[in-house]
Amino acid sequence: MPYPEGHKQKVRGQIIESAAKAFRKNGIREISVPVIMKGAGLTHGGFYAHFENKEQLVSEACCYAVTEGIALMGKLADREKEKPRIHTVIDYYLSPYHRDHPEIGCILPALSSEISRSSEEVRQIFTRELERMIHFISDLAGIDKSTGSALLSTMVGTLMLARSVNDPGLSESLLASGRQHAKELIKA
Template sequence: MRYSREHKLETHARIVKKASVRLREKGAHGIGVADLMKDAGLTHGGFYAHFDSRDALVIEAFTHAMDRGTEHWRKLAEQTPPEKRLATIVDSYLSTLHRDDPGHGCAIPTLGAEIARESPRTRKAFAAKLEQMIDMLAAQVPELPRKAARKQAMAAIATMMGTLVLARIAGSGEFSDEILAAGREAVLARAAPAKRVAKKAAVKKAATPARH
């Protein structure tokens, strides 16, 4: 049976979406092509009608997950006053809901270590999406120059993702909750001094007489 181009695109998207969830749940090497295709309701033999290789599917699945994460942050930012955007994103990320649902959460804590051992092509694709995520978070720190905001965003993301990994290792009890709280506090405490410095600079600039 010959399928329309639209049907093939829909099937392709379904495979990527399903694989994205499963890879975050099981890891890049924790599930095979046959299982991924079965999840999508297809046979193993149909795989190469959609992808050149397993790496190609992994890259698309990673990309899908990273794009969803960045889009989630963007929506949170749009719904929040500028001065609360960073805190809102951090609170959402370092939450028990996110901790307990890795299959629909950020791809980096679940797959980052494995990506580092993947092919250069896969690492390059992942790095590009990571940079987009950093730039998106940096945009939520308008008080700082772009370079400084980007540096702070890198530190925040590193802390957030490391915190989530540790919280998942600790399970879902009080100890895990403590780790999440400590991570939130660390990220926001780092952001607070930068805001104070930016505010002082703005006040100083406003108080300086203009030279003619």
């Protein structure tokens, strides 16, 4: 019996979603194709019917995760009525919740250190997605691209450090300082 129309695209989407979650939580090198496929509810034998290799999946997972992140931050900003929309995004991005849930968070702090050692193809896709995120942040804040780059860099770096330390007080302090300085950067 043949699969219904759209089945292959649906399965491919499940694999990409599973990979995006796994890569954000554990990085690229620590996650195998069988783990990704299991997360999608599939056996690893079907992977190559959808992707040429793991690098292609990394690229597509980056695109998916950035699209998902921009949509989430856009929805959060759209709900805000009392303060600048970009402040809502900064508060979310540099929150304990975002720090503690990398599997659903921004892919930029999760993969930045690994991407620099990836293939040129993966780095090209990551660069494009980073630029898309800078554009989103800049537009939302009403700032130029240079300031948007600095703002996003502050947010990503702060989150990376807050996730890296084993001292909860220091982690909270990093997040609070990052939120304060990110908001001051917009005013400058």
